[in-house]
Amino acid sequence: MFNRLCIIGVGLIGGSIARAARQQGLCNNIVGYGRKLDEQNLKTAKSLGVIDDYTLELDKAVQDVDCVVIATPVASIESIFTQLKPLWSNDAIYTDVGSTKGSVIAAAQKVFGVVPDNLVPAHPIAGAENSGVTASVDDLFLNKRLIITPADNASPEAVQKIQVFWERLGSLVSVMDVQHHDSVLAATSHLPHILAFALVDMLGHKDEQSEIFQYAAGGFKDFTRIASSDPTMWKDICAANKDEIIPLIEQLKGELDKIQRLLETNDSQQLFETFTYAKNARQRFLDQFYNN
Numbered sequence: 001m002f003n004r005l006c007i008i009g010v011g012l013i014g015g016s017i018a019r020a021a022r023q024q025g026l027c028n029n030i031v032g033y034g035r036k037l038d039e040q041n042l043k044t045a046k047s048l049g050v051i052d053d054y055t056l057e058l059d060k061a062v063q064d065v066d067c068v069v070i071a072t073p074v075a076s077i078e079s080i081f082t083q084l085k086p087l088w089s090n091d092a093i094y095t096d097v098g099s100t101k102g103s104v105i106a107a108a109q110k111v112f113g114v115v116p117d118n119l120v121p122a123h124p125i126a127g128a129e130n131s132g133v134t135a136s137v138d139d140l141f142l143n144k145r146l147i148i149t150p151a152d153n154a155s156p157e158a159v160q161k162i163q164v165f166w167e168r169l170g171s172l173v174s175v176m177d178v179q180h181h182d183s184v185l186a187a188t189s190h191l192p193h194i195l196a197f198a199l200v201d202m203l204g205h206k207d208e209q210s211e212i213f214q215y216a217a218g219g220f221k222d223f224t225r226i227a228s229s230d231p232t233m234w235k236d237i238c239a240a241n242k243d244e245i246i247p248l249i250e251q252l253k254g255e256l257d258k259i260q261r262l263l264e265t266n267d268s269q270q271l272f273e274t275f276t277y278a279k280n281a282r283q284r285f286l287d288q289f290y291n292n
């Protein structure tokens with residue numbers, strides 16, 4: 001599909017794209033780019049065979065490439081666009097994997113004036129709590145959803161190419177309006193991460209924390225796995241999508257207040273109905289999307 005692919009930020013997601021693209025024969029050569037402080041990770045990526053080579057000079061990284069994938073934290077994307085602007089080529093396709101898409105479109109508008117028609121923002125709904133190239137795997141995107149949020153002026157050929165690229169990496173691709181994407185992901189990804197971070201933050205600050213963690217078992221571990229995610233990545237995501245997240249936090253506070261009231265008034269019937277509604281809703285979601 002591509003002769004030369006450039007990955008800016010060869011971490012969990014960038015590294016997994018490189019591994020899967022190589023495994024599927026989607027490109028002949030993969031070059032990684034990063035800053036001086038990313039060099040150790042890039043060296044590891046090269047030694048693992050995830051990328052063919054790396055450079056700390058962006059002009060060399062994007063020379064003669066057919067596709068550039070930006071896989072850095074969302075807050076860095078505006079500065080990456082600024083650095084790419086003088087090097088931008090009409091012969092290449094540009095995409096990113098940021099977890100928020102409104103911020104990527106806004107950054108492109110700010111840097112370029114209008115979103116370039118060969119920029120196709122994308123978001124794999126797949127990941128892990130671990131970071132860096134050592135966490136990357138070749139099947140991360142297999143049978144996982146991926147959302148493309150093209151601007152109105154996007155080139156249909158570029159959109160089509162990115163869609164096919166992700167399908168060949170194993171993803172189930174949907175095309176979505178940017179605002180809708182950010183609203184849906186606030187509920188399904190951002191709020192759950194905030195909840196997990198908040199719970200562990202609260203419990204971790206308690207005096208009896210060592211005892212709490214000593215007796216924590218499966219439920220606690222399942223619920224809080226994502227609180228091991230990278231704090232830098234998640235502060236960026238939450239800040240970029242706060243307008244969608246804050247109203248959801250308000251709603252959740254209302255739900256917790258309701259449960260508190262039911263306990264205070266010994267309303268075990270309503271408590272049972274609330275838990276039953278949630279259990280059934282989750283089962284419907286599992287049946288519909290996972291068949292298990």
Ligand SMILES: NC(=O)c1ccc[n+]([C@@H]2O[C@H](COP(=O)([O-])OP(=O)(O)OC[C@H]3O[C@@H](n4cnc5c(N)ncnc54)[C@H](O)[C@@H]3O)[C@@H](O)[C@H]2O)c1
Nearest residue numbers: 009011012013038071072073074076098099127128131132
């Ligand atoms: N982790 C997930 O579950 C997940 C899932 C979907 C999308 N995403 C998105 O993918 C992107 C990357 O996340 P990740 O989990 O792969 O993170 P990561 O930390 O594993 O990888 C990011 C890489 O980018 C490099 N980097 C950081 N700032 C840079 C800069 N200014 N210039 C060049 N390189 C830079 C880092 O060295 C690192 O190797 C983020 O935008 C995130 O929102 C993450």
Ligand SMILES: O=C(O)C(=O)C[C@]1(C(=O)O)C=C[C@@H](O)C=C1
Nearest residue numbers: 099124125126127128129189226
């Ligand atoms: O499985 C995980 O650890 C994830 O956090 C993956 C997850 C999510 O489902 O919330 C995290 C961020 C993304 O942008 C997409 C996927």
